[in-house]
Amino acid sequence: MSATILDVGHITCRFGGLLANDDISLSVQEGEIVGLIGPNGAGKSTLFNIVAGAVSPTSGSVSFLGRDVTALRPSGRCRLGLSRTFQVMRSFNSMNTLENVIVGALACGEGARQARRNAYEVLDFVGLTRRAEVPASELTPAEKRRLEVARALATRPKLLLLDEVMSGLTPSEARAGMDLIVRIREAGISILLVEHVMEIVAPLVDRAIVLNLGRILTQGAPADVLKDERVVSAYLGE
Ligand code: ADP
Numbered sequence: 001m002s003a004t005i006l007d008v009g010h011i012t013c014r015f016g017g018l019l020a021n022d023d024i025s026l027s028v029q030e031g032e033i034v035g036l037i038g039p040n041g042a043g044k045s046t047l048f049n050i051v052a053g054a055v056s057p058t059s060g061s062v063s064f065l066g067r068d069v070t071a072l073r074p075s076g077r078c079r080l081g082l083s084r085t086f087q088v089m090r091s092f093n094s095m096n097t098l099e100n101v102i103v104g105a106l107a108c109g110e111g112a113r114q115a116r117r118n119a120y121e122v123l124d125f126v127g128l129t130r131r132a133e134v135p136a137s138e139l140t141p142a143e144k145r146r147l148e149v150a151r152a153l154a155t156r157p158k159l160l161l162l163d164e165v166m167s168g169l170t171p172s173e174a175r176a177g178m179d180l181i182v183r184i185r186e187a188g189i190s191i192l193l194v195e196h197v198m199e200i201v202a203p204l205v206d207r208a209i210v211l212n213l214g215r216i217l218t219q220g221a222p223a224d225v226l227k228d229e230r231v232v233s234a235y236l237g238e
């Protein structure tokens, strides 16, 4: 029996009259890769932001490693080991690759020396050591994705939240991205990843959770979920 690392309980999130998340409960076990999928507007990003702490739910709870973190800010969650990818923002483009990763680790409360050490280590892990001194603006789109992941990894997470890190990649870049995600899991980090395109994540995830219209439509092994008629028609309807 593995332990529960993330427990989302009865999350509801309203934006005015719109119910973006409607009573969503799910969990991630230690060592698991879970895919959160669904058509556009299903509520994936909202739930992702609620788990990360960037959005406060209208009701419901988020527990991480048995601790209720619902009221905790993103930085506090990060210190506990719950880390997310952030798209590399324009303001960071003037910094080089290494500096971007160091800033990620510093923002999560690492000391300067440790942040630098972590940064070199994760750049090696994601295959960006050669690009350490290059301004982030000069990285290819695929390298920028790696940098996003490296920044999150530099905070030494126990659970990594990945937001559409495969979208827009070529097939070979996507394969390399999947290899990286597998190696992250092998390093003992659990993963919750959001993707729009089901086929991308199917070979990768242990379990797929399908959101539609703010609710969980179904969940299970990716092969079963892919051929579920309700899932097929939810995607057709978008
Ligand atoms: P997904 O990521 O699955 O495409 P989202 O969580 O982004 O879905 O959006 C779910 C619904 O909530 C959509 O109808 C979207 O327009 C709405 N929504 C998301 N964020 C906000 C917000 N900050 N204010 C108002 N409506 C929002």
Ligand code: MG
Residues within 6 Å of the ligand: 044, 045, 046
């Ligand atoms: Mg989204």
